[in-house]
Structures are given as structure tokens and as C-alpha cells.
Amino acid sequence: DAGITQSPRYKITETGRQVTLMCHQTWSHSYMFWYRQDLGHGLRLIYYSAAADITDKGEVPDGYVVSRSKTENFPLTLESATRSQTSVYFCAIQEGRASTDTQYFGPGTRLTVL
Amino acid sequence: AQKVTQAQTEISVVEKEDVTLDCVYETRDTTYYLFWYKQPPSGELVFLIRRNSFDEQNEISGRYSWNFQKSTSSFNFTITASQVVDSAVYFCALSDNYGQNFVFGPGTRLSVLP
Numbered sequence: 001d002a003g004i005t006q007s008p009r010y011k012i013t014e015t016g017r018q019v020t021l022m023c024h025q026t027w028s029h030s031y032m033f034w035y036r037q038d039l040g041h042g043l044r045l046i047y048y049s050a051a052a053d054i055t056d057k058g059e060v061p062d063g064y065v066v067s068r069s070k071t072e073n074f075p076l077t078l079e080s081a082t083r084s085q086t087s088v089y090f091c092a093i094q095e096g097r098a099s100t101d102t103q104y105f106g107p108g109t110r111l112t113v114l
Numbered sequence: 115a116q117k118v119t120q121a122q123t124e125i126s127v128v129e130k131e132d133v134t135l136d137c138v139y140e141t142r143d144t145t146y147y148l149f150w151y152k153q154p155p156s157g158e159l160v161f162l163i164r165r166n167s168f169d170e171q172n173e174i175s176g177r178y179s180w181n182f183q184k185s186t187s188s189f190n191f192t193i194t195a196s197q198v199v200d201s202a203v204y205f206c207a208l209s210d211n212y213g214q215n216f217v218f219g220p221g222t223r224l225s226v227l228p
Contacts (some may be wrong), residue, residue: 005159033216035216035218042205042218042219042220042221043159043205043207043216043218044218045215045216045217058215058216059217088157092159101162102164103149103161103216104161105151105156105159106157107157107163108158109155
């Protein structure tokens with residue numbers, strides 16, 4: 001068990017509010033990822049991090065901010081939530097580069113923006 | 115740009131039938147990785163397989179098998195003697211050599227009927 005948790009599991013917020021989704025791992029995997037899953041789009045990468053204090057944009061980063069001050073935490077912040085950000089958000093971890101490593105996913109956070 | 119296509123949106127089979135899920139990918143990279151994930155109705159994402167671009171050997175794991183063909187840019191997934199528990203959405207994904215830029219296909223929803 002890779003020991004990856006996400007909180008909260010469910011969140012309802014209003015347009016314009018700031019929301020932070022947390023991802024926490026009990027291992028010390030280097031790589032952490034944030035995806036959003038929308039019907040018809042599969043999963044889309046928002047941001048990823050190769051190590052503490054190293055982050056980079058994925059396919060759909062606009063409207064999101066990430067930080068990684070500690071290896072085990074990778075929070076995702078919606079600075080001013082919009083209805084289009086209603087989605088299921090998955091965090092994933094990976095020990096190292098892809099050559100032999102598996103990507104493990106958290107249980108997801110279902111976010112609704114009213 | 116990388117792209118993954120899963121042309122089959124939904125498939126229904128009767129238990130014990132064999133079923134093949136198609137995955138076609140596009141990339142300009144010479145080194146890349148291909149993945150299959152399962153998402154059962156409970157919502158979690160389960161890693162099934164990773165294959166790198168230099169390994170074209172087919173793989174079999176129990177009732178699951180994968181056929182990787184670089185000539186047609188395909189990485190198809192076959193379930194033999196399907197079971198009701200195989201009902202899920204299956205995602206094919208592609209990453210670059212560094213395992214950071216993941217691109218997922220839209221998924222194929224498989225329903226196995228008793």
C-alpha cells in the first residue's frame with residue numbers, strides 16, 4: 001500500500017472562493033502529481049513535482065497553484081474557484097523516474113463549485 | 115504533442131467472453147512509456163501495466179494480456195474469459211521518457227453482464 005491520502009474527500013464551495021486540496025503520502029516518493037478527471041476527458045495533468053520545492057505545469061494549470069515545501073505534502077490551491085473547476089481531483093505519487101516505477105493514485109477529491 | 119485515443123467508448127460483453135480494448139497513441143519521442151489503468155465503479159484508479167517503447171514483447175498476466183505494436187502505435191488490452199468484476203473504465207496512458215508528462219486516453223467503459 002503506497003499510503004497516499006487526499007483531503008477532503010468531498011468539498012462544495014462557491015464561485016470566487018479559495019479552496020485547497022491536500023495530498024499526503026506516508027512514503028517518501030519523489031514525484032507527486034495532480035490530475036483532474038472530467039467526463040469525456042479522462043484524466044488531465046494539472047501540475048507535478050519532482051521533489052520538494054520543484055514543481056512544473058502540466059496540461060491544464062490555469063487557475064491552480066501548487067507548492068511542495070515538504071516531500072510528503074503536495075497541496076493544490078484554487079485561488080478563485082470557478083464552476084469549470086468542478087471535477088474529481090486525483091493525486092498520484094511515483095518513487096522516481098518512469099523506468100521501473102509505478103504511479104499510485106489517491107482516492108480522489110470530488111469538488112463542486114456552485 | 116502526445117495523444118492517446120481509445121476509440122471504443124463503451125463495450126458490453128457477456129461473462130466468459132473475451133474482450134479487447136484498443137489503444138492508439140501518438141508521440142514524437144523515441145523513448146516513452148505506455149500504461150493501462152482500471153477504474154472500477156468505486157472510483158479508485160488501479161495500475162495494471164507499464165511498458166516501455168523498447169520492449170515490444172507481449173505480456174500475459176492471468177486473464178489479462180497486452181499486445182504492443184510500435185508499427186501501428188497500438189497497445190491493446192485483452193481480457194480472456196471476462197468476469198463481472200472486470201466491469202470498469204479502463205484507461206490507456208502515455209508518458210515521456212521522464213515519466214512526468216502523462217497523457218491519458220478518454221477511457222473505455224467495459225460492462226460484463228452475468
